[in-house]
Amino acid sequence: MNILVLEDDEPIRRRLVRILGAEPDVTIIEAATLAEARQALCPVMPDVLIVDLQLPDGHAITLIADVCRRAPASDILVISVLADEASVVSAIEAGASGYLLKDALPADIVETVRNVRAGFSPLSPRIARFILDRLRATPATSNYSTRPPTRQGAPGVLTPRELDVLWGIAKGLKYAEISRELGISTQTVASHVKNIFHKLQVSSRSEAVFEACQQQLIKL
Amino acid sequence: MPTKQALPLEVLANLRFPYPLWIRVSLIVVVLALELWFCLLLLGIKPLLDDPRVSTFRVVTGSAVTQPHLQGRHQAQKVQLPERCTVQTLRFGCTLTFTTTYDFTSAQAALALYIPRYRGHLQGYVNGIQLLDSRWVQSPLYIGQSTPLVVSLPEALLHQGNNTIEIQVHAYRAVGAMLGIFQIGPKALLEPHAATVRTAVITIPLLINAMLLAVGLLTVILSALRLLDQVYLLFGVICLCLPLTTLPVMFISPSLEWLWQLTNPLRLLAGSLLLPFAYLFNGRRPPVPIPLFIMPVLVVLVANLLAPDSVVTLGLIRGLVLLGGVLALAGLGYLFVSAWRNSSDASVIVLGTVGLAAFFSMKDGLVLLNVIDNDSLVLIHHISALPALVLAAILLWRFSGALKAQEQFAQQLQRTVVDTETRLRETLQREREQSRSMVLQQERTRLMRDLHDGLSGQLVSIQSLCEFPEEDTTARIAAASRAALVDLRLVIASMDDVGDDLGLMLGSFRERIEPQIRAARLDMQWQIRALPDLPGLDPTASLHLLRILQESVVNAIRHAQASVICIEGSQSPHADYGIRLCVADDGHGGAAPRPGGRGFAHMRERAAAVGALLRISSDSGGTVVMVDLPKQLGRDPPQRPPAPR
Incomplete structure (x- = not known):
């Protein structure tokens, strides 16, 4: 498993490299800036990209979108100290699969990476709540409105089940607990979460198209 | 009245x-x-024309008859004009009769009889021939006095020497009859004068x-x-x-x-x-x-x-x-x-x-x-x-x-209304700004206090450890910095807008606390499901509650030597309270205020600050921290704490 760690703070980068490097099947590439990362990305696309968002030479969000487009099979995790929802969600919209807290326990870091690789998208209660808040803030669609309902960056329409799952996560429940509550399997919960992610990304992409149309960059 | x-x-x-x-x-x-x-x-x-060519008749021979059919004509006598007669009864009225003579010599010009003032129905005769009836010429507009009469005296009618002039005036209302001084003279003089008088x-x-x-x-x-x-x-x-x-x-x-x-x-x-x-x-x-x-x-x-x-x-x-x-x-x-x-x-x-x-x-x-x-x-x-x-x-x-006064008043009123509106709007704007800055100030103060309570203490402690390193300094620094980060996250979590949903707040807390419990190699049981809304859940109250929970868990990790920590949310058995939060461990108990430690005191203060009831029971079966929350935060708590249940 190839992992690219893009983090400008050296102690944190070293800690991550040490923790992940201890795994037998992992190869690590380190990068401190966006330029280094792009260079490292050139020959081979890593399986997992662990990125800090704020870097000395810019914001990593374009890199995330780039990688996501060029290597859809790659998983991207955002590193964050405080997991502030807005930037994490924008990263998710750009194609990230989740985030890692910088001070997470080594075991948790490894588990998160492996989960992501296995197809589970980690979604924290606060992120879930942030998404729910944004859903509520989205104005109702009207026949007279030319603006798509996803204008505010809220995900496209979620199914009631997906909303149930989102609420469960927001209340701090684990997938297993949610599956018990809703009477569905853990796998189903995970797939709901994946769908939520997918819708977030799709909505952000359609938003980008809308924005581009607005600025007349694209002609439909 | x-x-x-x-x-x-x-x-x-x-x-x-x-x-x-x-x-x-x-x-x-x-x-x-x-x-x-x-x-x-x-x-x-x-009324009279003052001219030497005009003869003026001031004294005439006359008589007044008031009731002709009863008394007959009165004796004629010399009277001074104007002469009046008054009416005794409306039916009969009264009549004045005057005669005089006019001495006609030769006519240089056409002559006229001019009667400027009279009242009643006037008839004039010259040498027995009627020349004049006021009803022929009188304007119907009799206002106060009669129309001056001017009538031509045809030369053929007059003869040299004395001519008889007879004038009768009949009263036709209670006002009676009257004849004033009259004149005879050249018509060319009298007519224009009469016109002026008319x-x-x-x-x-x-x-x-x-x-x-x-x-x-x-x-x-x-x-x-x-x-x-x-x-x-x-x-x-x-x-x-x-x-x-x-x-x-x-x-x-x-x-x-x-x-x-x-x-x-x-x-x-x-x-x-x-x-x-x-x-x-x-x-x-x-x-x-x-x-x-x-x-x-x-x-x-x-x-x-x-x-x-x-x-x-x-x-x-x-x-x-x-x-x-x-x-x-x-x-x-x-x-x-x-x-x-x-x-x-x-x-x-x-x-x-x-x-x-x-x-x-x-x-x-x-x-x-x-x-x-x-x-x-x-x-x-x-x-x-x-x-x-x-x-x-x-x-x-x-x-x-x-x-005009009303108009001015209305304008003034309008101005006053406009002024008042403007002033009110300004005041409102000012008050809004004031209250906004007050809220901001309060929030800033709160944040300062919250950061000061936890984070800055930890950072100072780390700094001190670095200045005077000892054997276990590294471990202590790690612990202190971890605690600082935990507290920073608590402060940030407390600012989340969760509405009145305690469940959302606790969901975030679980995400924070679970790694800490697992790091201590303890098991966590999370027994919180649907909870009722908690009105008044603001950042201050959130932080108090989060810190109570955090402190309870940390105490259990550090001192209880437990294997399981159970965090539970349920309905409080006390009628005055709403939700009960409970942090229990299966440790050896014996949790008591330690000398120099202010952990419990802080927890009690925080509980009191949100009006919650805090009970800590600790025995050989483990330690239980119970927080009974009021049904609504930010209100006065129930007067008397209920007996423990």
């Missing part, structure tokens, strides 16, 4: 022109000068009547808009009465007796109402109710209706007319005296006008009584228009003044 009051308006008599003194004085002088000029102009018109006695009074009608109607209409201000109504009625009395003169026919009976008393009405008007004009109430002043007129009308021709009626009418005259004089007198006392512009003009009118009225009276030169017109009707005109001007002035 409460009565409706008119709006407080300036008393008419106190009206003052809103101009500088010199303009006010000039205005008054101009008005009075115009009036005087008008009077003198009229006074200048003499203008003075016919045209001008007609114009005055028209004016009085207009003014009267106007003020009556104004009074309809100002029912409470009776002064307008009274004045309008007075103004209308004067011209209406002359209405029947236009129809010289005895068959219109009823019209006479209706209109004649109007003069009386006008006179009677003058006194209450004078009171109201001076802003005072009349001494007796105004309807009483209408009584004389009603009496006359009723008497005319019941016994139109009786001596009693005539006497009654004469008495009441006298009363009306007295009342009118009293009214004028009151106006005059009060105007004398006042010094306002209106008063000065009223004073001058009434004085002028009184002077000419007295002169008229003396003329009628033959005390002074009787070769004058009767000017009472002309002059009486002056006070009416002046008073009307004052009333209209005040009316428009009231309108």
